[in-house]
Amino acid sequence: MITFDDKIKKNFGFGCMRLPTCDGEIDYTKFSQMIDTFMEAGFNYFDTAHGYHGGKSEIALRECLTKRYDREEYVLVNKLSNFCFESEADIRPFFENQLKWCGVDYFDIYLMHAQDKNNFKKYKECRAYETAFNLKKEGKVKHVGLSFHDTADVLDEILTTYPEIEIVQLQFNYIDYDDASVQGKLNYEVCVKHNKPVIVMEPVRGGSLVNIPPAAQMIFDGLKGGSNASYAIRYAAGFPNIVMTLSGMGNIDMLLDNVGYMKNFKPLNEAEQEAVKEVCKIIKAQNLISCTDCKYCVGGCPQNIPIPTFFACLNSQKSYGGWGSKMYYEIHASGGVKASDCIGCGVCEKICPQHLEIRDLLKEVAAEFEK
Ligand code: SF4
Ligand code: SF4
Structure with a gap:
């Protein structure tokens, strides 16, 4: 496993997009307790974006994290989202507001959010990457990266266009690893090729790898070990180029489960790897279209339908x-x-x-x- 920044204490991070709520508002008491438990266990990485909880995730982090801990104690990641700017001139004022909302004077990592071929075109035209690289020179951002949802050729193009990018956040889990649409494996390989460390998002695929079919559940139960989430998160975190795996934790039970097995992280052993393969097969057997993604059909289609x-x-x-x-x-x-x-x-x-x-x-x- 590689190291990205010595300030990051462990390879597991707190995704702040599904925080505990009460009457539709983020529950600051519960969130603060979760942060304290997380920090006491030796973790210090927090990930947010302006869109999470309609802008309230950033404010909650100010109230529950940044007002209560010294700046050197935590790593805070934020993102520039597509809906937050229409021109180059919009980016800096929005970024300055993000610093204020979060109560900090710099972000440890700033990601160009949800890049795909269309978003990338807009970010390029609006000089969003250049702006982020300048913010880094000014010390307002320590590292610049991107989060990504598209095919590997698009990621390759972005990383070739902007070699200054330091880190990439990918959707990566045992189901999407060889999925033709998400392209987890192929995107990971592009990052390796460009020597970029990877942050994993959605290791539990939005929670869907917690609720698995009964036959798959029997396989994990047979290991007499961890939770379904633990196998999904440890699977992703075990790849050598992956420096961080995020989980969007909504309650203390989820957090305690996660920190329990990530505190002294061990990659899946051989028996667990085999179990994950079997579970993967069972989940995939639910698919109704037996397309093997050979792509023989694609080249001849007059409509260029993927x-x-x-x-x-x-x-x-x-x-x-x-x-x-x-x-x-x-x-x-x-x-x-x-x-x-x-x-x-x-x-x-x-x-x-x-x-x-x-x-x-x-x-x-x-x-x-x-x-
Ligand atoms: S030729 Fe058939 S199996 Fe191959 S990618 Fe096209 S639809 Fe899928
Ligand atoms: S237009 Fe429709 S039927 Fe013709 S090759 Fe493309 S997908 Fe197949």
Whole structure:
């Protein structure tokens, strides 16, 4: 495992997007208790963004963390989100407000938030990366990075365009590792190629890897060890280029479970790795489209429809419900090509080795995500 910044005490961080609430407001008493427990256990990394809790996550961090601890004791990460600026001139005033909302005079890491091909175009045009690099020169940001949701070729383009980027935050978990839409493995490999350490977001896939099918549960129960979340988080944290794994913790029980096994982190052993593989197979067996992502169909499509990627989104939707799949569909369709653009020529079906009825399946995709 590599080290990114000596100030980061451990490889597990507090994602502040699902904080404890009471009557719709963040519960400062509970949040403060969680922070104290987290810090006492030797952890010190906190991740936020302006959109979390509609801007209230930043304020809660000021009230519960930054007013109560010395600046050197914690690592605070914030992000520049797409909806927070329309031009280069908007970025600095917004950033200064973020410092005020959080009650600090610098961020340890500042991420260009949720980069994909379209967002990257806007960030480039508005010189967002250049602005962040200048903030670093001024000491208002210690490190500049990005968080990412798109295909590996787009990540490669961003890291090639801006080699000054120091760190990348990826959606990475045992289900998305070889998912054609999320591309966890491929994106991780791009980071390795560019020598960028990785922060993991959604290691438990928005909580969906906690509630797994009964047959999968029996496999984890057979290990007589940790919680379902523990296997998901330790799986992600065990990759050598991963310096930080985040969990969006909403209550003290979740936090106690997480700090219990991450305090003295051990990667999954061989038996646990095997169990995760089996669980993964069971979860994936719920998928209804047996597309193998061979991509044979893609090149010949006159409409340039990313067929396997759209199928991965529908499979994800069927397996896990609403979480994330629609967002990924919209990202992949945002280049202007939707499932409903299929003209029914049938070229793809002639080449598909799985003999899938691609035209009908694309209608299902469109019905699910374009309604
Ligand atoms: S049937 Fe639709 S998806 Fe298949 S090649 Fe033709 S346009 Fe593309
Ligand atoms: S050819 Fe068939 S199996 Fe291969 S990616 Fe296309 S739909 Fe999937």
